[in-house]
Amino acid sequence: MSTNGKTVNVTIDGKQVTVPAGTNIIEAARHVNTEVPHYCYHPRLSVVGNCRICLVEIEGWPKLQIGCNTNVSDGMTVFTASDKVREAREGVMELLLINHPLDCTICDQAGECKLQDYAVDHGTGLTRFAFDKQKKPKNVSWGDKVVFDAERCILCTRCVRFLDELCGTDEIGIDFRGEKVSLIVRDDGQLTSPYQMNIIDLCPVGALTSRDFRFKSRVWFMQFANTLCTGCARGCNVVAGAREERLLRMVPRFNAQVNDHWMCDEGRLNYTFVNDEDRLVAPRVNGKDVPYDDALARAAAILQKAKEGGGGAADIAVLGCASPFMTNEELFSFAGLLDALGVTERRFAIPMGEGDDMLLHPEKAPNARGARLFGFQDAPVDAERDWDVVVHFAARDGGGLPDDLNAKSRIVFSLQVDKNADVNFPLTTSFEKDGTVISAGDRLQRVSKALTFAPSHLTERVVLDRLRGLIEDGYQGTDTAALALARIAQEHAAFEGLTWTGIGLQGVSLQLAEAEVGA
């Protein structure tokens, strides 16, 4: 779509709007908040114009035109809801639904299905088709991630185009003719693309469903949170869906600067650790569950001893080990606590994996940049040294420190029980707290709470602030992540002027290089 900076004036349903030349009618209508219904059209895929639901009337044109494949021209007058258009849409809906199995009762798409929506908005509610419906294969396995239902498919070919144009694997095609027409997968019928689950979101109907999410919950039971995937440093924007405090799925959320409409399968399926039954729920001291007050008192006593001994000095050696899964607010609180103790040994470790040239980043943690910004070093810990006190935020797999580290006292924040810890606080996953992280490309983005971990649970930021309050007289922590961010904005040049609402759902780009030099 080459615009050359030219704009055209069009009238859509009586509203004047100026759009770039080369915009199609569906996109132009979005400028005046008018939705032209569409199944096959997607802004990131090529236009095929085969679903015919986006028919609109254009003044002076003898026949109705499809909105997706008709670009606006100067002075064009478009009607998206005239009687002629309405009649045409009713006809298209009736044809699309002729062979539809109407198994909304067991269809996972029900509740977010465009066929349901448009049948209500633009359908007649009646069928004149008096014959037997076409029978096609149901519950066809397309590998271990995607399930295909041929009866529900309306042949919009979004999935075909996605795997061809964006993944380049070209695995799905259309086979058979006439009423028997159906989608098939190449070779052995198994999809292989590492981005294949995006076709589930692309599918406007319930023909493609997720093997992982299948029958787990109806969408209307779930609560949704706009948050991030924290599987790698990319920080793809997602909508996380939870029911009864169990995380059930993630679907990508549009962000043109980060992940566009997509996310990788690895990240999408990387949430089950949240629902693990064996997670640490209550704090533990010497292997016994205790209330938070007792655990905080014990941890404060250990830290107080270290403080009086001189922190990182030769007589008492203290190590602060952060994790790149922590939010900026927690890292800020942790750095503040270590400042109060005078600890200089601050480390963290980045779990590394495979990346690719689309979205997958080799750093398998969301906030390594934040950890560096708040003064933690991505360097190996001196395992030879005898440490007196180690404050350790475990990564998701429990790692981050050498196994054979010599430490007299350990304060550990972990997902699972750490047997070596003197004081063990439960760790919160990124789906259970608010905060900000710095994703790849130095982009500051928000993570949001999708579920509550445990009613009495304190997040790490609160624990760290209370610990600091116990060893430093007069220190007051902040109540919310937004207030903590405001405090960071006062102290760090890179965050200057940033607020919780200012970051928004799409995030902002930071100028980190000069800030780090300045700090």
Next chain:
Amino acid sequence: MKNRVRVVKRPQLSFLERWYLGPVVKGLGMTIKRFFGVLTDVLFRWENKKTAITMQYPEERWDFKDNFRGAPALVMDQEGRSKCVACQICEFVCPPKAITMWPAELEDEDKVEKYPERFEIDMLRCIYCGYCEEACPEEAIFLVKEAEIVYADRESFVYDKDKLHAMGGIREDRIMKWKDK
């Protein structure tokens, strides 16, 4: 304001009415008549009783009307298989959230994909409103003529799938989703 006040004259009782004895005798007569009627019923003609109206619960039970709203129950088709497809619409529509369901996938069947692995109705929560029956798209849940749900512990009030199927029994229907959708 004054014009709106209307003085109502209290009706005057007649002499006999003021004396009370007449109505008392009349009432006692009715009591005695019913006493001997019931006595005759009990002694000689219990099967065709004319006067006694007391139901001998629990040997005798009410014959509920067809639209009676009792406890909800799941029904089975002619082949004894559940009609429920675990769409969870009853769970959604249930005002007191008495229904809980754990759907699962059927691997072996080719016609039916989804079924309730567990299905529980908490009869302590149920208010017998009948929304579940009204909402069910598969005609799988009905309010049956069952009103006496009494237990000594709370756990027994949670009816599981087997118990609900036993209550609902088999319902003849021409739609057999297990055979042909």
